[in-house]
């Protein structure tokens with residue numbers, strides 16, 4: 081029999097927020113029953129209206145704040161801020177850092193059962209705004225006009241937005257200008273519901289160190305109307321543009337990029353530097369979005385790898401070889417693995433660009449390629465992983481445990497999967513020495529960490 085719930089829909093109740101969810105909503109408990117309330121902050125007392133009840137949790141709306149958190153700050157337009165991707169902008173930067181650091185500590189204990197690991201204070205930014213070197217915005221139509229910005233929550237409606245406080249000014253300008261040009265030329269916006277129309281997304285990427293800009297237009301159709309004028313006007317109005325790319329995504333899907341990419345003008349890649357290493361970046365490749373903090377993160381990964389020039393290193397989930405080439409500066413040999421073929425082309429080009437001959441790259445799934453290498457006798461002294469949010473595949477973790485590299489450096493953008501994977505590696509013979517959170521994504525709920533593990537008893541054969 082179902083236990084009666086302590087709240088009903090449309091009730092007004094007083095609560096105290098204890099925590100934040102992973103997407104930045106306040107969490108309050110009523111007789112142990114969790115209530116998630118957007119905009120509530122830990123420590124705040126408030127009146128809320130219950131708008132939804134489920135068996136295991138309820139959702140509320142903030143009606144009145146009786147006591148404010150010392151970390152709350154005023155923001156000009158909360159709807160644009162939150163749905164535009166800045167879920168934590170109503171918290172002071174000091175408060176954001178505190179929240180993220182606590183979150184890492186909590187999940188390492190709760191999920192990873194790691195009681196004695198050293199978690200360092202999070203490394204934040206001096207200026208936590210205008211940092212993103214990339215934006216990709218959905219395009220739609222409102223009142224007969226092309227708009228681009230973000231999806232209104234739980235709807236297909238696109239809210240127009242010209243700039244985001246976390247994007248570099250060059251990225252804001254590129255998106256806004258491309259949007260204006262498409263609007264003026266009457267390029268039809270894509271409609272998600274009918275799967276008709278043309279322009280689905282506009283993407284801009286900027287090399288902060290080189291000043292090179294890439295604009296990517298993602299369409300449903302293989303052709304773009306007014307292509308010639310479109311290209312000419314982008315070149316005329318965005319003098320930093322070095323590459324204009326067309327990507328075709330004809331599927332009914334939430335995935336932004338499709339499989340077919342054509343170069344419309346300029347170079348297939350733009351360049352950027354992290355530290356002294358130069359990188360070529362193509363439209364489809366993953367490249368870290370916060371160039372300032374990327375250097376901080378990679379320096380820490382390199383420090384944790386603790387190389388003396390003799391080691392063989394595997395960099396799993398290597399993208400365009402960014403971490404691989406950082407490591408190659410100090411290792412005997414680095415082998416990078418990545419599933420996106422274009423990224424591996426970039427990685428090889430990047431090695432050549434920097435005159436590095438001790439880095440080799442393979443296309444494939446890390447959980448398939450690395451076990452194969454291990455069977456063939458290719459073992460690493462140090463293994464670095466930097467997986468997507470879902471963490472490492474179990475087959476890869478098992479191969480690490482079997483291969484026994486002396487050190488593992490785990491770069492993670494999701495503390496929960498990091499904690500889960502650290503537990504598996506600990507049970508397989510590793511010890512997590514340190515975890516360093518790095519704030520790669522100020523104003524958002526995302527948390528990045530790098531962890532150093534060593535083999536508990538050094539029984540490498």
Ligand SMILES: C[S@@+](CC[C@H](N)C(=O)[O-])C[C@H]1O[C@@H](n2cnc3c(N)ncnc32)[C@H](O)[C@@H]1O
Pocket residue numbers: 366367368396397398399400401402403417418419420423444445446447466467468493
């Ligand atoms: C968080 S990114 C890290 C990239 C790179 N280390 C960097 O810092 O730029 C994760 C990368 O893993 C790749 N990836 C996803 N699943 C993979 C898999 N099963 N095997 C290999 N690479 C994968 C993605 O394409 C992406 O480039």
